[in-house]
Amino acid sequence: MNLESLDEDSDVVTISSSSNEPYLNRGYNGSKSDIHLSDVNETSSENGHVAVPIFNALHETSISAPHHEQQQTRLSQTNLGPYEQQESLVDPNSDRVTTVLVWQNLVVSAKEDDKNRFLQSLKGYKNYVPKKKQLLVNVSGAITGGLWAVMGPSGSGKSTLLNTLACRLDVNTTYTGEMRLNGAAYDNAELKRIAGYVMQDDMLNGHLTVEETLNYTAELRLPRHVTREQRNDRVRDVMNDMGLVHVKNVIIGTPLKKGISGGERKRLCVGMQLLSRPQLLFLDEPTSGLDSVTALDLLGTLHDLAHGKSQEKAVTVVCSIHQPQSKIFDLFDSVILLKQGNILYQGPREQAMEVFKQAGYPCPLYTNPADHLLDVVTPPRDGASDTSEKQALIDSQILQAQTPIQVDLNLGADKRLLYFNVPKGPPWFTQVRILLRRTLQEQFRKRDILIASLVQTVIMAVLIGTVFLKIGIGQRSVIRRQPVLFFCSVNQGVFGALTVINTFPVERALTLRERASGTYFASAYFIAKIIVETLVQLPMPIIFSIVVYFLIGLQPTAGKFFIFMLFMLLCSMASTSLALMISAICKTTDLSVTVLPMALEVSRLFGGFFLAPANLPKYFAWLDALSYVKYTYVGVSLNELSNLHLTCTAANIAAGSCVKVGETTIKTLGFDYIPLGGCIGAILAYIIVCRVIAFLGVRFLKS
């Protein structure tokens, strides 16, 4: 068969067949006469939609390489495998296949990093126009049923293609082009109702067991009409399918606490996605970090899923995979081969070997076919000057061994009903209830941290209480009372924040993942988090207040004691709110632990002890107004000093230094500018504002 003409613009290729090549017979049982692809590629489907082209032209003769511009054009064209052959593997029109994904002229670009833009502006490039990097170059294609491998050298755009199709591009990345799911345009909200996505790095709640994790996911994701029994059955089925029954009661584990193995984690991640019976499953490098046996095992399971062996409906499974071993490669039905953001080949796996053979690169004996595909398309890193020309020639040879054809965006439109008929998950209040239970259970598992905090609280309270033991009501107590009240405020204003700052950024990342899968609303998560955080925090200020108050011997009236306790509680909540806000905005633990100490120091500096609020320079008034430590310190001082009657010795009276009532100290320190209720209101406002900002950070900052 010879290629006689190639019209790049119209995607029309005229070929003539000169022999009965075996691959031609599999793709097209045509005669030896001349064939015009525009004639043979379009057939009508049952419901009147134009079906995808179903022909793949292979040629025998060597073709002189086009020059560079031509190669670029060809790389941008669609190279779709023959659907006739795919139908022999998995028929996209079969009842078992419910999802067909088609994309056309997809161009994905990344904006330049803000850091780089900033550096350029520092260098004085005022009119600097940020560069855009193209990650995918005008690619088109279709994924019908079966198990698909997205392969290519590192940096070729595998994850980008997956993320684009799954509507999970990051904020710096944009795309143009069309993507259709069963013939309809879709967005993230729609896709996450029918599709699952397993990210490369599995992020799980390390304190829950396998079964608990699946149970909570099922509760949060399964439609509201599903009964408890049905849900339990679903969890049991998934554990069976994923081979997780033997570890169902084992904790997932954290870096410090060993739990299930890496392969089991990966299986659990797949299982979590399968609970809602997705029609489409994306997996980014599912075998990374797994040994060859575990990887083969996992891919075997995915193969079964893709062929409807473990569920009544087949799931279309798309995996990006780097360099699969040959046994794994054999499990894939179809392959998309990427190089530098272009699709070099897409179609049945076996057909890929034929195409490469026709292009002049037959797979050597005893070589892993996947290795061979990648070896051919991966440029050597020897720095030779002719490398890029050689690679361009190889690319063009591979492309010319196939026929560039156009995809049909309406493919799968007859299955659209299934796509729109997915019921919704549980309502908001139910989500809050489930998340409350989950967060409480997690806190219970982290009880060693809770116990450590309690022990620490008691130690600090006893230490402060004994250092300032029974300060009394003499004149010496006037100068001892203020430091101890300030120290109590500072103490409660730090510990809560430190616990949050070390845990919340990791939790936030996990939440982002779960929300990306449509597991729950951000507000439901946040409300549950705040309730549990407050409950867990409650005992510390209460115990601290009881121990400290009576050891120091502050005014022994119930009212004053409970107001002191209220301030300690509010101060502790204000510090955790500040930490929540900082970690929600800074996003990473590293940045959060850098910023938080500064914020705590500022609160302490403007805490009203070192310099009375009245004596502060005006330009620092805003920092003073934002210090929750100050409101606590002023509040507990007003509480303690009001109605405090002090005793004076004859020497004090003689020296004229007798302070008879606490109100005198209030006036001297300038604390009479705000009432006690004002301090409480100010701290409450501080807590609310910080938590609202933290919520907005969790809700809207997506990376």
Ligand SMILES: Nc1ncnc2c1ncn2[C@@H]1O[C@H](COP(=O)(O)OP(=O)(O)OP(=O)(O)O)[C@@H](O)[C@H]1O
């Ligand atoms: N947000 C982004 N901003 C800038 N460049 C990006 C961005 N995301 C990806 N890239 C670049 O796009 C190219 C393709 O990245 P992608 O992660 O899709 O490749 P990959 O084939 O999955 O690679 P690997 O196998 O190494 O994971 C790489 O050169 C990468 O550096």
